[in-house]
Amino acid sequence: MTELVTIDLGDRGYEVLIGQDAWAIARKLAAVAPNRRYAVMADSNVLRHHREFIASGLAELDIAGTPIEIPEGESAKSFGLLEIVLSQLLERGLERGDAILAIGGGVTGDLAGFAAAIYKRGIDFIQVPTTLLAMADSSVGGKTAINMPQGKNLVGAFHQPRLVVADFRFLETLPKRQLLAGYAEIIKAALIGDADFFDRLEFSNRDSLSALHLQAHLKSAIEFKARIVEADERESGQRALLNLGHTFGHALESESDGKLLHGEAVAAGIALAFDYSVRCGYCPAEDAARVRDYFSLVGLETQLALLLGAPYSAEAMVERMRHDKKNAGGKIRLILARGIGDAFIEGAADEADLLNFLKDKTQ
Numbered sequence: 001m002t003e004l005v006t007i008d009l010g011d012r013g014y015e016v017l018i019g020q021d022a023w024a025i026a027r028k029l030a031a032v033a034p035n036r037r038y039a040v041m042a043d044s045n046v047l048r049h050h051r052e053f054i055a056s057g058l059a060e061l062d063i064a065g066t067p068i069e070i071p072e073g074e075s076a077k078s079f080g081l082l083e084i085v086l087s088q089l090l091e092r093g094l095e096r097g098d099a100i101l102a103i104g105g106g107v108t109g110d111l112a113g114f115a116a117a118i119y120k121r122g123i124d125f126i127q128v129p130t131t132l133l134a135m136a137d138s139s140v141g142g143k144t145a146i147n148m149p150q151g152k153n154l155v156g157a158f159h160q161p162r163l164v165v166a167d168f169r170f171l172e173t174l175p176k177r178q179l180l181a182g183y184a185e186i187i188k189a190a191l192i193g194d195a196d197f198f199d200r201l202e203f204s205n206r207d208s209l210s211a212l213h214l215q216a217h218l219k220s221a222i223e224f225k226a227r228i229v230e231a232d233e234r235e236s237g238q239r240a241l242l243n244l245g246h247t248f249g250h251a252l253e254s255e256s257d258g259k260l261l262h263g264e265a266v267a268a269g270i271a272l273a274f275d276y277s278v279r280c281g282y283c284p285a286e287d288a289a290r291v292r293d294y295f296s297l298v299g300l301e302t303q304l305a306l307l308l309g310a311p312y313s314a315e316a317m318v319e320r321m322r323h324d325k326k327n328a329g330g331k332i333r334l335i336l337a338r339g340i341g342d343a344f345i346e347g348a349a350d351e352a353d354l355l356n357f358l359k360d361k362t363q
């Protein structure tokens with residue numbers, strides 16, 4: 001069964017389709033603009049694994065033409081590749097009323113979305129996320145970007161897709177490690193603002209990632225994100241809550257030198273955010289323990305000493321956190337929690353205390 005979540009942003013609003021037959025359902029929605037041409041941008045690895053399925057999906061949508069292949073990995077989010085992609089769109093004669101269809105994980109979606117945002121001053125795009133991470137987070141909400149030598153996602157635009165098609169068939173070939181890393185973003189949504197959702201995650205126990213539960217959990221996470229994006233599309237306030245675990249997580253991810261997947265770093269970062277909230281007196285210790293227990297139950301490591309890439313240096317992590325792009329006024333900005341489902345923005349963390357906390361955690 002395919003389920004549907006609506007992102008209500010007025011004339012920039014759209015639907016997210018979630019399930020097994022999402023491609024087929026997409027046809028009905030794509031009928032909004034029946035005569036437009038599409039340029040397909042697809043992750044080369046996804047194309048290799050799902051050539052026939054993608055071909056049938058494109059046929060469902062009456063889309064012809066060879067996909068523009070995007071190489072795997074974060075390095076594809078570069079100015080160089082963006083220029084190549086834009087040239088190919090020009091060579092294909094894509095017009096203002098045409099659109100891009102992006103098939104892949106967060107890298108493809110971010111690059112294709114940014115290309116769509118600036119090509120001929122902006123054209124439509126459709127996201128077909130193929131990883132759980134992209135389904136749960138990056139494909140929804142309109143953040144598009146490329147990386148710079150100075151850091152990730154430093155150049156980009158808010159540009160909402162016209163439709164998101166999260167078809168679970170793509171998850172069948174996703175390695176378990178990637179699936180788990182994506183699941184961290186689903187847990188994140190519950191921990192930020194929906195304690196009942198976290199109860200449901202705990203209740204589904206070891207079966208959390210079975211197809212039966214995963215679809216319901218993904219839908220809840222997208223519904224949660226939809227409400228936040230609707231209230232604060234351009235992140236001038238509460239959308240920053242979606243960064244729970246990300247300030248610690250980005251520091252770990254960068255320090256791991258490619259050993260940690262983004263979602264793995266975020267899982268450990270969320271556990272740190274809860275522990276730090278306990279230390280600051282904001283959050284009951286039992287809630288932080290529940291968070292760690294659930295991550296551990298599903299197989300996501302949160303002990304820094306056991307994390308891939310360990311040992312981590314507290315000093316190096318704080319240095320990374322000092323340069324986080326979410327900081328303001330020279331202060332480290334953290335998302336902390338008063339409890340499960342009750343995250344808040346701490347505008348100016350005490351650096352000396354943060355360093356001592358991380359020294360304890362990294363030993």
Ligand code: GLY
Pocket residue numbers: 137138140141143239242243
């Ligand atoms: N990934 C966080 C956001 O979309 O705001």
